[in-house]
Amino acid sequence: MRLFECGTLVPGCQWHTRADEDAEIVRRAVDHMRSAHGETMVRENMVENIKARIRAEGSAAAA
Template structure:
């Protein structure tokens, strides 16, 4: 399981997203950034910064 914490990239954001794969987490983060944070242009460097902040978590949500 993979997890992204919004606050790791967006100051003040307290949401997180989880999915089975890194690609699915990236897709969900981009969707959220567009709908809730008004981002209209997601550049390749932004995708890389998202990927750098994705962590592995166990099924109960703890990082490892």
């Protein structure tokens, strides 16, 4: 299972998503960026930033 936590990109945001495929996580994250953060146009660098922050769910660093 793969994990994306929006707070790694948008400080303070608690939204996160899990999926088996990175492409599904990117799709969900882009939808979230539009609806929650008002992004009307998601540029390629935003997609790359999302992809760079997707990780295996078990690899979370202890806080």
